[in-house]
Amino acid sequence: MKCYIVIFFIGVCMLFVCSCELETSNNGDLDGMWHLVRVDTLSTSGVKYMEDDKIYWLFQFKLLQLEDKSGTKVSLLMRFEHKDNILRLYDPYIYDRTNGDKPLTDISLSAPYGVNSLEENFSIESLGNGKMVLCAESLRLYFRKL
Template identity: 30%
Template sequence: MKRYAWLIAIGCMLLTLAACDWESSDNGNLDGFWQMTDVDTLATGGHENVKEQALTWSFQGCILEVRQATHKGTPIYIFKFSHEGDVLKTFNPYLNNRDMEDPLVEDVKDIEPFGFSALSQQFKVLKLTGSRLILQSPTLRLTFRKY
């Protein structure tokens, strides 16, 4: 009888595992939490160290979350993104509002502090390792460290 109990228990465990939905991502080194450290303005050659501003980008699945992590209650923005080869495209930015429906961002000024100059933005991926990310838009070069 003990044999059957063990077989039934193992069978139940296997059925439970088979019913689980495993979520995976093909984002490789891009997945995770990134802190913006430097912003370079391409037209003027300007450089700004923004590490103390705690501007963060977080990639998971097909979602990008950007926020300023220094103060509680600062806005959080959610984007869809695609990453193919050396091109990162961000689009459909929403303001994360847990109390109401998340509104679509309509003014690019809301997301400019995070390195965006358009609501749908394309970046060239200049460098992507497990610890460093460098993106370039038509106007800016953004440098991140994995946090």
């Protein structure tokens, strides 16, 4: 009788293991929380240091959350693709847990995060050792990983 219980238990455990499929993000160093510490405006050579601001990009699997920890700016969600040295951001939403996320149409809401269009491609100039530099058409963004 004891043998049947053990066999049954092993069978149930195997069903649980076989029924689940683990997906991994393959984002490497990109995954995690990044603090936006500097923004360079390429056309004017302007530099804005943002270490004291609380602007963060949070990457997880295929979703990017843009968040202002001071609470003065609306939080956003975007899908992203990371391939080779290109980071493509697209499909932005205003993050609202209470009333439901709404598609972003006003690009001025994403500008404080360094995103100036509803779909934007960044070249990844560097990524590693807790630092990341992204370059778009008009901006270069510097991040520090937390």
